[in-house]
Amino acid sequence: MSQLTHKNVHNYFKLNGYHLNADDLCRVGYSFIKEGDVYERAIGEFFLDWFDEKDYIEMTTSGTTGLPKLVRLEKKAMIQSALATGDFFGLEPGNKALLCLPTQFIAGKMMLVRSLILGLDIDVVSPSTEPLALNTTQYDFVAMVPLQVQNSIEKLKNVKKLIIGGAKIDSALEEKLLPLKTEIYETYGMTETITHIAAKKVGERAFSILPNVRITKDDRDCLVIFVSSISEEPIVTNDLVELINDNQFVFLGRIDNVINSGGVKLIPEQIESKLIGKITNRFFVTGVPDSILGEKLILVIEGEKQDFAPDFFDVLGKFEKPKEIVFVPKFKENENGKLLRKSSLV
Incomplete structure (x- = not known):
């Protein structure tokens, strides 16, 4: 050989x-x-x-x-x-x-x-x-x-x-x-x-x-x-x-996706795995600049705006719950179908 x-x-x-x-x-x-x-x-x-x-x-x-x-x-x-x-x-x-x-x-x-x-x-x-x-x-x-x-x-x-x-x-x-x-x-x-x-x-x-x-x-x-x-x-x-x-x-x-929110390190992929099946549309979580926390955790969902019950995020830990929900008409992807998180927010 x-x-x-x-x-x-x-x-x-x-x-x-x-x-x-x-x-x-x-x-x-x-x-x-x-x-x-x-x-x-x-x-x-x-x-x-x-x-x-x-x-x-x-x-x-x-x-x-x-x-x-x-x-x-x-x-x-x-x-x-x-x-x-x-x-x-x-x-x-x-x-x-x-x-x-x-x-x-x-x-x-x-x-x-x-x-x-x-x-x-x-x-x-x-x-x-x-x-x-x-x-x-x-x-x-x-x-x-x-x-x-x-x-x-x-x-x-x-x-x-x-x-x-x-x-x-x-x-x-x-x-x-x-x-x-x-x-x-x-x-x-x-x-x-x-x-x-x-x-x-x-x-x-x-x-x-x-x-x-x-x-x-x-x-x-x-x-x-x-x-x-x-x-x-x-x-x-x-x-x-x-x-x-x-x-x-x-x-x-x-590690590029890790969110440092008020000194707490959050791994988006781990949070997303807990929400799979609960949200029918494609989604991801990410961090955006925040004057108090440094970065705040947000949930980004593809499609039209929808409402969630108060207990919807009870599957998440205290620091894993999103501070804001953003709706985007269509996510951006690369040639392999890999989701482009940052570009999808622009």
Whole structure:
């Protein structure tokens, strides 16, 4: 396995039902760039980048660990990531896979790398919000963002294993997924870690790390990740975690979102989890400047104004109850369907 290079294409690999080698894929790449749709052009560019002489691919990070920046991802590290995913999820040569994510981003690129290296039979479709709408194919392995999953509940019976990334799964979606026979995992990762370094089955509390990953936390209680195949330096995140053991952690929230209200530190994600199911519209809690408290906690709800009974917030602790409720017609999101809290308030 250690002798694998980015020039290798597994004998079982198929693209849209066709066995193709590296030369074939470069020709497909040129054709996609010249004549394909937007999503096909991105796939074409990836193939030409992957099979060129460089030992890295350049990408812009998502900004999870700081401001977005240009990074170089080593192709050999991407191969190791694909192998770790194969081990963790029990993927086998010939398994049927679906790429329905944009290939401009790391998650889409890695679905192709996994297919090339592990020998998956992958179909590629336009990365729409309803990727399974007109599709009756049975798939062994699919990756989606939460919005795509929300719109595909009825069709997930055709998927054996589903991984969800790009944004956190909220409790309302999780409840819909629990009864399904599909093996469904929420993943944790970022561009810098070459997609996921940990995953958990829906319904479970803690993430389990993939092979060849080590974790710890810093003095802020934020997760620190060690993946020797990717970086000699630790990857320091802004994600507050509870470490269960050497192999498992619980995600608590983003340190960027923490609200300091009158000296009390509040984690929005923890407060929001208590309100799931009680508020039908999308919502989040955040802090806004306050002359007395420094920051005051507010509840932001998508949609028209509504009233709440006096005891509505009794599920919350004394300091967790919002000082104000703000209604916003439509929340703003990024390409992955991740809610942009600050922008939604503007």
